[in-house]
Each structure stands twice: as C-alpha cells, then as structure tokens.
Amino acid sequence: MEMMTPIQADDPAKLTGLMANKLKTAVKTHLQQAFAPDNKKVMRLITPAEAAELLGVSLPYLRKCHTDKTLPEPENFSKQQRRYTAKELWSFRQILAEKSRTPSKHLPWRKEGEALQVWQFMNFKGGCSKTTATVHAAHYLALHGFRVLLVDMDPQGSLTGMCGIDPHAEFGGLTVYNAITKMQDSHAPMSEVIKETFLPGLSIAPADLMLSEFKMESRTDPLFATRLQSAISEVQDQFDVVLIDSPPELDILTLTGMASATSLLIPMTPSMMDLASTALFLELASTYMSSLAERGINLDYDHMRFLVTRDEPNDSPSQQLVGFLRAIFTDRVMTATSFKSTAVSDATILKQSVYELNRADVNRDTYDRARASMDAVGAEIRSMIQTTWGRG
Template identity: 30%
Template structure:
C-alpha cells in the first residue's frame, strides 16, 4: 500500500507507522519503506537512519538488495523498516539518468524473499520520481485526508498521477482507501469535511477516523508509535480499528478473487463436460 498525498502535514507518516504497528500487533508481518528524505517514519519506528546507515537510497540508486538494508523495529515483533537517510534528498535528481528509473523500487521488492503480509510505503509530500517509484511498486493507494478546510484541494493532481501510472506502468494500481485524520468532533468544519469526503469517495473511505491527539504527536519524539507509547489512548485505539478495517477488506478482496477463480474453473469444467 502506497501512503500518498502531496499536501504536507496531513498525517502520511503518522498513518504509515501506526497502521503498520497495528497490523503487526494483529499478527501480520509488515515492512515499512520510508521514501521521505526527512526519515520521519524511520524515527517514529526507532530505527537508526544517520547518514552512514545503509538505506533505501542504496537500493534505488546503487541497486543494493532490499534485504541488506531492512531493520527489525525494536518494540514490535513482525514489524520491519527500510530506513531513509538524508542521501535520499538527492535521489530525485540521480534517478533521472538511470535505466528503468520508475520501476527500481518495484524490482527491489520483487527480489525480496522474506515472507511479508503487508508493505506500506511512506511517500514524500511531492509527486516526483520517489512517489512515482512507490506508485509503480504498489497495488493500492491509501490517501490520508486532514479534516480541515482545503482538504480536497490538490487531490486532483494525485488522482491524475495514479491514473497515468495505472495506464502506462502499473495496471494493478488503484485508490483503495481514504482515511480521515486529525478529526475534531467538536467542530462543525470537521464533520462537514468528513461528509464531503464520504460523498466524494464513497466506500473507499474507512468508517474509522483518526482524532486529533496529543499522544499521537508525542510518540515519535520517543522513537515509538502511539500503539506502544500509549496503547489505551484514543489515537492508538482508532489506528488499531482502522488497521482491522483494512485487514478485513483485504480478506474480502482475496475471497472475491478466489471465488472468481473457482467460478471460472467450474465454468470451464461445465463447458468441457457439455462438449463431451
């Protein structure tokens, strides 16, 4: 899943790390790929990402195997991180001259042999080559939308880019999930924005919204997600519930695909028997 929104400050990184931790605490094996040069996801997961650490930059630019840079997250079993270092800031320019520049992350993921249930990719707040690499590598796009004025502004460009990537580079890509973040139930604006987003995107919007929460903001400064920092807080519980929704949707998708596959096999069998 690609967590993307070129608007800054909407909760992309917070959403990535907390959903990943929630899914891992549910028993899944989860990899977070930090594609933001600021490395905030790496910080929040308590993973070392100073300049000398092997990072996602080495994978994209130097073609290093992903397995050589992935680190286990200290507090959460089953959670892993491919960290970002400041070197990634120059990757946008360095990727321009490389062969297959849009699909370097996709190739690295395909060559990664460790068993995983989910990969979450945290994108930078831009629509450059790093985000394009994420969109080519991913199957689903998760868009966090802040419950503030101008929430939907600029989303058109992201959706157009998703369509372009789907048309030219990755036919599997689709926007599967919209998550409302920084929801303040006391304000009329928040509920108006939530209604507008639900009307616009329909079933793609998760029922669970993420409240404004001091605990969610504090957790990264301790190198933790809110799930381990304060498991009983409203923020932790809402991310846990959102992850549960995403997991159940995934089961539904797999069930539909298996059902369709079984249906096709039955049809073929019936046709064969009819011909005989």
C-alpha cells in the first residue's frame, strides 16, 4: 500500500523533501476525494426553513412568493420538498429587495456615505482558532447578503485552503503579494488578484509562501504598512466588508493589516497560557501602533474586541477564566463566544466551515450547538458593522 511505503534518504535535506512531497500528494488526494467529482467546493443545498431565515422572511411568506410567482421555483423542487442553492438565494435577495419597503432587510449592502468595514483578526498565539473564526464570520455575512472580501495575509495560506483554492494550480500564482509588492515585474492590480469562491457574495485575495517576500521588501519602504490599504481601496466599491486573516505572529504582515483595518478582533481561548500570551501580544501591539502613528499612519478603529474561542460552557475552570476576562475588559469582550465543538473540528479537517455541513450528516445536537454559537458570533459582528453605519 502506497501510504505505508517507508520514507528513506541519505541525508536530512533529502528526507525532509521526500516527506514534504509525500504529504502534499496525500493532502491533494484527500481533498480531491472530499470535493469530488471536479475538485471544486460546492455549497450544500439549503432547506426552506433555513432559506427563509437567511432571507429575513417567514417560511409561509417564502412559500407564498413561490405560489404567486414572485420568486421562481428552485431547481431542486418536487411536490415533497424544495431545496435551494446559495446562488438562488442570492438572486432572490435582489427580487425581494426591489419589492420591499425596507430593501436593506434583504440586501444589506452599504449605502452612499457608509464606509467600507475592514476587520482584522489577529493574535500571535497559535491554536486560538483565528482562521476558523475568520472563515465562519465570512460565511455568516455572505449567507446573510453582504458582499465580503477575505484577505489572507498569512503565508501559510490556511484561509485560502479553507476556500478550496490552490492559487498556483488554478490562477497562475497571483496572490495578495502581487497586489502589495512594489516589484514592477510582480505587481498586479487587486482586481486581478481577487477570486470568487464557491459561496455567492464571498471573494478572496489568496496567499501562499511568496507573501513572505514582502517582509524583505518592506525593510526599504518606510510606508510599507499602507500597501494593503491602497490595494483594498482599488476595489472598495465592490464590497461591504473586508475580513483580514493575519499570521500567528506580530510581524510586518500583521502591521500592514492593522494599518488597513477599521476594526480589530482578537480571538483567544480561555486558558492561562493564552491570557499571558495575549497580554504580551497587546503590549507589543501598542508599541508598534505608536511606531505606525509616528510614521504618519493614522490608526482609528471603530471597534476593538476580544472573541472567546474554543469555549466550553460546561467546563468550570474555563468559565472562570471567561468571567475573569469580562471583569477586566467588560464590553471589550464580545458577548457571543465560539464553542469548542467536534462539528467544527471535523469540518475544519476537510477545510470546511460548519455552514457547509449537512445537519443530517453529523450528530444533530452537536451541529445545532455549533451552528448557534457561530450564528451568535456572526450576528454580533453584523450588529457592530451596522452600528458603525448608523443603522442601529
């Protein structure tokens, strides 16, 4: 059996290279099986009850819209049931908004005078579920009608992988690096870097290891931190929200995201190690923020919040630490928390969010708890965005 073949080589460099190639092949094979038959991620079908909730209408009203032909029947329709694609719901939003007295209920796009919302997810503690939190927030907002751009600022490209994208294999290697580099032979407009994902309303500026080159280039550019902000400004009219996933360290790439952001979100797990690590992270971040300000880069955030991740509501020590955090930071800690869940963990193994899972394919109670948790986090972020826009 191929996977059981011993890996042997004469020296460490060859051995490491062989191990890397074998693992890459295994991962690629695994993902091809997961995304069969065409190696493309596809959003699952959506039930009528969930479709009504996402569209902001009641289930009887949704049925009525089909009966009176306000909305066309979904492609997956029979006398027994309807099932909707995410693309169909996206088109339904346009129709409902045109006929509604409150179109923003169905199509919550920002209006003239409402600033683009740029949220950076940041922490230098690995394992804090930063990328998981980013992708779940993105899926929640896109499913609720927002035009969302993900920006992967981590050279490891974990967020890019969660979107089912291999930038080298599919797009000739264009990544966010090309949008922010000053190297003329590598630079590309942000519009050429951005790729649509499998979920309508959600796009991504992908990343790969080439992004690490930006760290070297930035040593000779005193205004390196404005590069991403400039790239985002090129496409700002196309989006309502930008979510930036920074690397698990406080480096130049993270600082570039900080200079672009209008809000900061710091995911952290309720453990003493994470609390101590986050204290150091905040201390260093404060120093770097001051340095950016001295360079004339204005940092003005609408929101700075902590998000408790991998929360275990039934674990007493964990809840004591959550309470400790809330006592120290009060409303700087988001009310909603992201639960530790086997449903989320299992989905992440396949580079999916809980929104991509079919409820029938997992333990339903486990799914419902995980989904409710992620919905609550997404709803709170949505509320903060709309408050910034003055919608209340």
